[in-house]
Amino acid sequence: xxxxxxxxxxxxxxxxxxxxxxxxxxxxxxxxxxxxxxxxxxxxxxxxxxxxxxxxxxxxxxxxxxxxxxxxxxxxxxxxxxxxxxxxxxxxxxxxxxxxxxxxxxxxxxxxxxxxxxxxxxxxxxxxxxxxxxxxxxxxxxxxxxxxxxxxxxxxxxxxxxxxxxxxxxxxxxxxxxxxxxxxxxxxxxxxxxxxxxxxxxxxxxxxxxxxxxxxxxxxxxxxxxxxxxxxxxxxxxxxxxxxxxxxxxxxxxxxxxxxxxxxxxxxxxxxxxxxxxx
Amino acid sequence: xxxxxxxxxxxxxxxxxxxxxxxxxxxxxxxxxxxxxxxxxxxxxxxxxxxxxxxxxxxxxxxxxxxxxxxxxxxxxxxxxxxxxxxxxxxxxxxxxxxxxxxxxxxxxxxxxxxxxxxxxxxxxxxxxxxxxxxxxxxxxxxxxxxxxxxxxxxxxxxxxxxxxxxxxxxxxxxxxxxxxxxxxxxxxxxxxxxxxxxxxxxxxxxxxxxxxxxxxxxxxxxxxxxxxxxxxxxxxxxxxxxxxxxxxxxxxxxxxxxxxxxxxxxxxxxxxxxxxxxxxxxxxxx
Numbered sequence: 001x002x003x004x005x006x007x008x009x010x011x012x013x014x015x016x017x018x019x020x021x022x023x024x025x026x027x028x029x030x031x032x033x034x035x036x037x038x039x040x041x042x043x044x045x046x047x048x049x050x051x052x053x054x055x056x057x058x059x060x061x062x063x064x065x066x067x068x069x070x071x072x073x074x075x076x077x078x079x080x081x082x083x084x085x086x087x088x089x090x091x092x093x094x095x096x097x098x099x100x101x102x103x104x105x106x107x108x109x110x111x112x113x114x115x116x117x118x119x120x121x122x123x124x125x126x127x128x129x130x131x132x133x134x135x136x137x138x139x140x141x142x143x144x145x146x147x148x149x150x151x152x153x154x155x156x157x158x159x160x161x162x163x164x165x166x167x168x169x170x171x172x173x174x175x176x177x178x179x180x181x182x183x184x185x186x187x188x189x190x191x192x193x194x195x196x197x198x199x200x201x202x203x204x205x206x207x208x209x210x211x212x213x214x215x216x217x218x219x220x221x222x223x224x225x226x227x228x229x230x231x232x233x234x235x236x237x238x239x240x241x242x243x244x245x246x247x248x249x250x251x252x253x254x255x256x257x258x259x260x261x262x263x264x265x266x267x268x269x270x271x272x273x274x275x276x277x278x279x
Numbered sequence: 280x281x282x283x284x285x286x287x288x289x290x291x292x293x294x295x296x297x298x299x300x301x302x303x304x305x306x307x308x309x310x311x312x313x314x315x316x317x318x319x320x321x322x323x324x325x326x327x328x329x330x331x332x333x334x335x336x337x338x339x340x341x342x343x344x345x346x347x348x349x350x351x352x353x354x355x356x357x358x359x360x361x362x363x364x365x366x367x368x369x370x371x372x373x374x375x376x377x378x379x380x381x382x383x384x385x386x387x388x389x390x391x392x393x394x395x396x397x398x399x400x401x402x403x404x405x406x407x408x409x410x411x412x413x414x415x416x417x418x419x420x421x422x423x424x425x426x427x428x429x430x431x432x433x434x435x436x437x438x439x440x441x442x443x444x445x446x447x448x449x450x451x452x453x454x455x456x457x458x459x460x461x462x463x464x465x466x467x468x469x470x471x472x473x474x475x476x477x478x479x480x481x482x483x484x485x486x487x488x489x490x491x492x493x494x495x496x497x498x499x500x501x502x503x504x505x506x507x508x509x510x511x512x513x514x515x516x517x518x519x520x521x522x523x524x525x526x527x528x529x530x531x532x533x534x535x536x537x538x539x540x541x542x543x544x545x546x547x548x549x550x551x552x553x554x555x556x557x558x559x560x561x562x563x564x565x566x
Contacts, residue, residue, distance in 0.1 A: 011368065014372065043417070119306070121539065125535060223399055239403075245396075
């Protein structure tokens with residue numbers, strides 16, 4: 001191997017500083033959430049305790065944290081499933097050009113780049129003017145889909161652009177129906193990417209607030225609850241909540257990454273039968 | 280043949296119908312609704328259907344509007360400069376200096392994980408750093424750089440830009456890294472054989488070939504910053520304003536028609552910016 005150029009070491013330092021910049025603040029509030037009972041929002045630590053976590057589980061004065069967590073979880077799962085299904089269908093359809101596909105593509109891009117407050121305001125107005133109640137599971141659900149679907153679809157477009165069509169042709173030559181081809185050939189091949197789409201669907205929904213702000217109605221989702229807390233809570237209980245939700249997000253990410261790794265490995269194992277000829 | 284094509288179109292439409300329905304109901308209809316309401320009138324308690332231009336007249340007649348739009352562009356431009364410089368460097372390091380695929384994937388994931396955690400929490404997490412008695416001030420004072428705490432760290436434009444860069448650099452890293460990974464390595468060898476040094480390769484080979492990724496990252500960052508209303512409010516302690524905050528303030532006062540007019544102008548501004556950026560890149564080709 002050729003020796004590393006000097007720029008490698010400079011860039012490594014840059015990269016490490018970047019990672020510190022990225023993770024440092026989150027780690028800091030992680031530490032500060034173990035602040036002692038008399039401690040404040042910044043260092044020094046006045047002892048180490050679980051006081052603020054206990055506080056989180058006991059007091060309900062700041063709002064309905066656990067209720068909002070439950071709602072966010074359910075909403076996240078709803079958005080995740082819908083995003084996966086709709087993105088796969090959309091991805092399959094976009095492989096062929098059909099009348100209107102160009103317009104639809106630009107709508108997807110618009111959905112991604114539109115300032116979130118327009119979705120919030122527009123959906124809110126639409127519901128209130130047509131006499132419907134805004135609720136996290138209806139208007140909130142739809143508003144969040146405008147954020148998660150473009151990501152899911154862009155991933156699916158990228159996947160299908162790299163998809164080897166000959167597998168499908170082989171299945172068709174062997175007499176598989178279109179549905180059988182999709183079910184037994186296409187879906188297993190794209191399964192690892194579907195895990196990625198699901199991860200985007202869930203986490204983007206679970207952390208979303210700008211598009212949910214005016215569309216969630218009277219029952220808040222967790223990010224809205226936290227947003228509300230920032231204006232009136234000035235104790236480390238805020239950090240404790242932040243630490244818990246971040247740990248939860250990290251767990252979710254870890255689960256999805258493990259799933260993706262496993263399904264990739266399974267695919268690698270069962271994908272090729274080269275060298276296993278029937279002797 | 281005709282029948283086959285019609286059949287194709289039909290399956291295509293059936294497959295995208297859920298997508299089209301969602302986008303119609305929650306993207307197109309809301310935009311239409313906002314444009315209608317932007318011509319309505321408002322009293323202190325209610326909004327009244329009408330067709331008046333007064334919301335737009337007020338918007339364009341007020342000097343606040345121009346200041347706030349200027350501020351919005353300022354945030355977008357400064358944030359873009361920083362996210363581009365950092366994002367390009369990080370992507371370049373990952374794509375050209377990390378030699379094993381496993382490490383590349385691992386380090387890339389390390390960069391993207393924060394994207395899947397909560398933005399609000401990541402904003403809050405700057406408080407212990409930037410506060411009056413925060414880590415930054417204590418460190419600077421103990422090093423003797425300053426004698427008393429600096430006030431402009433938290434709740435200032437500095438904090439706003441810092442938070443933007445912190446939240447959105449990822450949106451630069453990912454598309455730039457993606458394009459860089461597709462650059463044919465033999466091109467770089469050819470340049471080196473031709474006698475180009477590292478800087479020349481970077482400037483004359485890698486940078487031009489990375490342009491599509493840079494453009495996609497630019498679209499992400501500028502639209503996210505221009506549409507933002509929470510980061511500015513939170514990190515500036517309500518001392519600075521951008522267009523998003525102008526809209527959210529109107530909403531808080533139930534002035535929906537005026538909020539709608541501002542929202543329409545913001546949307547058009549963003550679309551014009553994107554239209555210009557899209558001239559430099561064909562997104563469908565880059566996926």
